[in-house]
Amino acid sequence: MYRVSAIVLTLVLGSILLAQAVPAFAGCNGCDEGLNINANVRWRSEADGKDFNGDTDMALSSSMRARLGFSYFQNNVGGVFQLQYPHTLGWNSGALNTDVNLDVHQAYLDICNLCLDGLSFRVGRTELSYGDQRLVGPVGWSNIGRVFDGMIFSYSKEDKFWADLFFTKQAERSNANPDPTVPGEGFEKDDLFFGFWGMHVPSKINVFFLHNRNAGQATDSAWVTSLSRSTFGVHYWNNFKDPGLKALFDFAYQTGTRKNLTVSPVGETDIAAWMVLFGLWYNLDVGPLESIGAGIDMVSGDDDATDDKINNFDNLYYTGHKWRGYMDYFITSDTTGLNDIFFNLKVKCLLMENTYWKLAFHNFTTGVDYASVVDSSKTNALGNEIDLVLTRKIRSNLTCQAGLGYFMPAEDWKGSNADNALWAFLQLHAKFGKSCSK
Numbered sequence: 354m355y356r357v358s359a360i361v362l363t364l365v366l367g368s369i370l371l372a373q374a375v376p377a378f379a380g381c382n383g384c385d386e387g388l389n390i391n392a393n394v395r396w397r398s399e400a401d402g403k404d405f406n407g408d409t410d411m412a413l414s415s416s417m418r419a420r421l422g423f424s425y426f427q428n429n430v431g432g433v434f435q436l437q438y439p440h441t442l443g444w445n446s447g448a449l450n451t452d453v454n455l456d457v458h459q460a461y462l463d464i465c466n467l468c469l470d471g472l473s474f475r476v477g478r479t480e481l482s483y484g485d486q487r488l489v490g491p492v493g494w495s496n497i498g499r500v501f502d503g504m505i506f507s508y509s510k511e512d513k514f515w516a517d518l519f520f521t522k523q524a525e526r527s528n529a530n531p532d533p534t535v536p537g538e539g540f541e542k543d544d545l546f547f548g549f550w551g552m553h554v555p556s557k558i559n560v561f562f563l564h565n566r567n568a569g570q571a572t573d574s575a576w577v578t579s580l581s582r583s584t585f586g587v588h589y590w591n592n593f594k595d596p597g598l599k600a601l602f603d604f605a606y607q608t609g610t611r612k613n614l615t616v617s618p619v620g621e622t623d624i625a626a627w628m629v630l631f632g633l634w635y636n637l638d639v640g641p642l643e644s645i646g647a648g649i650d651m652v653s654g655d656d657d658a659t660d661d662k663i664n665n666f667d668n669l670y671y672t673g674h675k676w677r678g679y680m681d682y683f684i685t686s687d688t689t690g691l692n693d694i695f696f697n698l699k700v701k702c703l704l705m706e707n708t709y710w711k712l713a714f715h716n717f718t719t720g721v722d723y724a725s726v727v728d729s730s731k732t733n734a735l736g737n738e739i740d741l742v743l744t745r746k747i748r749s750n751l752t753c754q755a756g757l758g759y760f761m762p763a764e765d766w767k768g769s770n771a772d773n774a775l776w777a778f779l780q781l782h783a784k785f786g787k788s789c790s791k
Contacts, residue, residue: 397778480500
């Protein structure tokens with residue numbers, strides 16, 4: 354099946370590339386013709402006291418990330434190449450050793466207005482970001498960031514709609530395991546992530562279908578599909594300027610199967626899980642008060658690991674730091690699920706121009722009850738987090754941020770002797786040139 358799919362995909366792609374491109378504007382992803390160079394450098398220092406133990410000292414560390422990108426566009430064809438150097442400061446330079454952390458963050462080919470006006474094609478290594486990054490995002494806070502290897506077909510119709518159809522490969526095993534005596538051909542040995550994301554521009558409604566297909570070896574060494582999971586739903590974000598109201602809604606449902614390859618015959622479990630996020634923000638514009646907001650982010654959990662259903666939602670490739678508190682306690686997908694009730698407040702700083710404060714409060718509970726570490730009773734409490742971040746635009750291309758996080762854990766989660774946790778950061782981020790990413 355996957356061999357036939359690969360042949361069909363190759364033929365379709367080849368026929369499109371051989372077609373006559375329609376001449377139109379240059380640089381469909383926002384850059385002018387010719388050479389474009391952009392760079393950004395970010396330094397961050399952190400004081401980490403997130404271990405819930407007040408007797409230990411806070412761990413101090415600093416990191417730096419430098420990115421340098423080159424792009425060249427001509428006749429609706431462009432190439433992008435971006436280098437990245439992520440580094441944790443403190444390397445022992447006195448040892449006269451090299452520090453090889455340089456890698457290629459992005460490298461891709463863009464073809465604009467392919468066959469018809471509004472259709473573009475990208476192939477290579479690229480960041481993906483859809484909606485509010487609740488399911489797919491580049492994780493900008495990370496010192497490395499997330500990228501995908503694959504191809505994207507994009508089509509847009511003026512201000513009416515746009516749609517992306519993408520195909521990416523998470524793990525390539527066909528070349529790594531070419532033994533013809535072991536069953537498994539084509540994509541059967543690979544991990545794949547592909548799907549569709551589109552938006553009706555006037556209504557601001559996004560619809561999506563995302564699919565993960567992972568492979569594994571069964572007890573007889575044959576490569577089989579170990580995970581087939583589909584995620585579909587809607588995303589809505591709108592800014593109603595007259596009442597000064599911003600509204601956000603996310604809904605996703607997951608279905609499919611996961612196989613247990615460690616037993617013979619292979620066991621199979623169905624997937625049925627969901628995610629809902631709803632938020633409202635109101636622009637106050639009353640003195641220093643700029644906006645206030647509140648919302649809830651809920652994902653389902655699995656209360657019975659022994660039954661024939663997987664009910665805990667997988668957050669896929671989301672930017673967890675953006676949504677679940679800056680202290681990053683809950684960025685992974687857990688079997689108990691998670692409920693996050695949040696409140697936001699944005700305040701202008703009266704003492705400095707181009708400066709504002711953001712205050713966020715999070716109340717975390719699990720989606721299903723868990724056993725308390727204190728008395729084994731059933732509970733869902735996790736704790737509360739308060740984040741305070743100051744952002745100042747020092748120059749047009751230089752931003753400074755300082756933040757503080759404070760977490761108050763529930764006794765049932767961390768024990769009666771757990772202390773409140775503290776975390777702080779200071780960050781400088783400079784940007785140069787014009788980025789050519791979509």
